[in-house]
Amino acid sequence: MKKHRDGSWSEKTKSPLEPHMSVPWLIGKRLKERPNDVCVEVKSRFGLYWHPITAAEFENDIVRVARGLIGLGLQPGESIAILAATSYEWSLIDMAALSAGLVVVPIYESDSAEQVRWILEDSEVRLVVADSAAHVELVESVRTDHLLPTILIDDDGMGAIYEAGISIPAQAVAERRAALGASSLATIIYTSGTTGRPKGTELTHGNLVFSTLSVLQTEKEIIDRPGSRVLLFLPLAHIMARIVSIYALAGHGRMGHVPNTQSLISDLASFKPTALLVVxxxxxxxxxxxxxxxxxxxxxxxxxxxxxxxxxxxxxxxxxxxxxxxxxxxxxxxxxxxxxxxxxNCxxxxxxxxxxxxxxxxxxxxxxxxxxxxxxxxxxxxxxxxxxxxxxxxxxxxxxxxxxxxxxxxxxxxxxxxxxxMRGYHNNPEATHEAIDEQGWFxxxxxxxxxxxxxxxxxxRKKDLIVTAGGKNVAPAVLEDKLTGHPLISQVVVVGDKRPFVGALITLDAQMLPGWLASHGLASMTVAEAAKDPHVLASLQRGIDRTNKQVSRAESIRKFGILSGEFTQENGLLTPSLKVKRAAVLSRYSEQLEELYRDTRS
Known part of the structure; x- marks a missing residue:
């Protein structure tokens, strides 16, 4: 590790990136060197068994789907969107689309109709692949003129893709792969953000290849050794799960998919991962x-x-x-x-x-x-x-x-x-110029x-810094991170900008509450009742007191209020990566915020 005169730090070892490198080239290395390596395991219908898929078998699936996408009339550089839960099919369609020279646009399952409309229009998506009738209906409700019929990821839908590719030779896929390079656009990912309309982040094949080669160097023990097993349950629409899936495909390990955390305990038991990707x-x-x-x-x-x-x-x-x-x-x-x-094994x-x-x-x-x-x-x-x-x-x-x-x-x-x-924000040079300066710093x-x-x-976050009425700068994340470790707290937003002191708005964890009450010898009660219970309030205050010991008096939390309900993606208060949308919370709970400061003498 080296420190430079301008105060920056860099890793001495350089990760190679050459103009010809693309994602298909990257995963093709494993196919060429170790075709019989198992790279993916697919969960059986009842979850008791994981079916192994070798690199050669995965390649056959990729080429078959890529031929179908070409057969549907999709041209190099055109965009397709994937609106689906994490699954083998998600990764398969992603790799097939990239192999066909297409640009993949992920859409979160929690996105609203207006967000979906914006994404489809802004990135000029030609085809949407979805995994449920509800998702198909959502896409159809915001359909654009240039959009092909939505394909449902089921036996019929995949069959339609395969049928479209019957007359397309495998050589057509090879030619499209050969035309790709590090500068080719691979994906446009619309950042969910905590405010405003989502911006489309343009990532090239070179971005994805560089990240993979660099991380595999340093995290080899975790993800790039024979026997490595990574279970993905976070949304593949998010860059974190998406890039880790490419790490797994390019390395020596195996990857498994599950759509969510509902059966996480049993999924962990059956898949036996050596590493997890988590928030x-x-x-x-x-x-x-x-x-x-x-x-x-x-x-x-x-x-x-x-x-x-x-x-x-x-x-x-x-x-x-x-x-x-x-x-x-x-x-x-x-x-x-x-x-x-x-x-x-984990x-x-x-x-x-x-x-x-x-x-x-x-x-x-x-x-x-x-x-x-x-x-x-x-x-x-x-x-x-x-x-x-x-x-x-x-x-x-x-x-x-x-x-x-x-x-x-x-x-x-x-x-x-x-x-x-990234190379920039899609159709948004002003935002790109604001984010990346002339020296290339993001x-x-x-x-x-x-x-x-x-x-x-x-x-x-820079924009989240609180400046109290007394002029004290407070980083809310420091306090919030410590408080969320309390078993009764689901989410917390620290407040106090232009206010006389720092406060906190808290939501209770409905799943943890029954067990906590039982372990403390208390009768069962609802979340609303718990919000007024003296034992619950005392426990929360003790947690706040412990947190306050880590900061100065001016930064400490003086009052807290308990909010009804929880922050979720569905109610628009969490991003898909489970970050709190602070501005949305403060807007929705403005009355509770004012109540916190109504009697400042207390």
Missing amino acids: PRVLEKIYNAAEAKSGGGKKLKIFRWAARVAVENSEKTHHGLIFRVKRAIAKKLVWSKLTAILGE HYAVSAGAPLGKRLGHIYRGIGLTVIEAFGLTETTGASTANRPNAFVMGTVGQPIPGSDVKVAEDGEVLLRGPHV HSGDVGTLDHHGFLTITG
């Missing part, structure tokens, strides 16, 4: 659920004691026979329950989207699951910095990936540069710090 909330839920199930009284005390031992094990602050005995007891009584959920989780928090990171590492935190955006093709098994600092998002640069501007904004940075909008070894720590 922090998934890990928080697993831990909080385990704590709630431990019960109250002595059992709860034992659980929390075991958690402290896990932290000590991760920090390696204790050694010797006595600690080894403590560790063995903690493992038998508590840790084994958590590792049983994750699977005995030793890594890659986490992005929001900070996990040091304590929870230490707990997981202490029981045997190292959480690799990474940082990146759609505009940087996923990870721009990442911790590594051999270069790891808890609480940071790691160092820049090979061949890229990172620095922090004078105002604290994190700037990123390299071949992984302005991320995130605020952070770099330590003396080039490890990056993200402290919040």
Whole structure:
């Protein structure tokens, strides 16, 4: 790792990227070198078995679908959209479309009709592939003149694609692949964003190839070794899951798909992953659920004691026979329950989207699951910095990936540069010029710090910084990240801009509430009743008091209010990557916000 005169850091090792490189070229390397490698496993109808698919078999499927897309009349450079849950078919159509020289436009399942209309029109989509009748109906409701009939991903729909390609020779696919290069446009991903109309991020084949080659260098132990098994359950419409799927296809491991987290525990048990791709909330839920199930009284005390031992094990602050005995007891009584959920083979989780928090990171590492935190955006093709098994600092998002640069501007904004940075926003040169400066630095909008070894720590979003009436700058993410570790808290928004003090708006976790009440010897109650219960309020206050100890008096939370309901994608308060849409929350709950500050004397 090298520090430059301008304060930027870069990885000394350069990741090769040449003009001829494309995604089909990248996954074709595995086919050429190891055609009998199993690269994908597909879940059986009842979820008890995973069917293996070799690189050669996957290639046959790709070419067959690509021939069909060509047979439907789609020309190189034209766009197709995928509106579907995470599945083998999603990845297959993605790779086939890229092989046919098409541009893939993912659409989130949670997108509104107006958002879908905008995406289809702005990127001039010619064909939409969907996985449900409801999605087909949604597309038809906003149909544009140049759109072909929507194809449903079922036996009939896939059959129609295959039939369209009967007269198209495989050579046609080979010719389209040969015409691709690093500068060819591969995908337009519309950033969900927390405000405004989505912007279409243009990523080239070179962006995707560079990111893959760079990350496979540094995270080889996690995703690029024989025996690596990665289970994808986050939306493939999001760059994080999408790029990890390409990592898996280009490396030595295997990939599995499930559409959501509804059956996650059984899916983990049957697939037996060695690594997971998660957002922090998934890990928080697993831990909080385990704590709630431990019960109250002595059992709860034992659980929390075991958690402290896990932290000590991760920090390696204790050694010797006595600690080894403590560790063995903690493992038998508590840790084994958590590792049983994750699977005995799962030793890594890659986490992005929001900070996990040091304590929870230490707990997981202490029981045997190292959480690799990474940082990146759609505009940087996923990870721009990442911790590594051999270069790891808890609480940071790691160092820049090979061949890229990172620095922090004078105002604290994190700037990123390299071949992984998008070529621009689709049909939006003004926004592109605002995001990428003349030196090629992409302005991320995130605020952070770099330590003396080039490890990056993200402290919040630049636009979210709160300036209190007293002139104190407060980064709400620092407080929010600590509070969401409380078992009763589902979401929290820290407020206080131009106000006399910092406050918090909280939603309660309806799934965790029953277990928490039982473990504390309290009667069952609704979320609305819990919001007024003195025991619940006292527990939340204790959590806030613990959080306040980590910040100055001026930054501490003085009051909190409990909101009805939760923040979800469906009600427009969460992005598909589960980030809170702060402006939308403050607008919807403006009365509750005013109530928080109605009597400032308190």
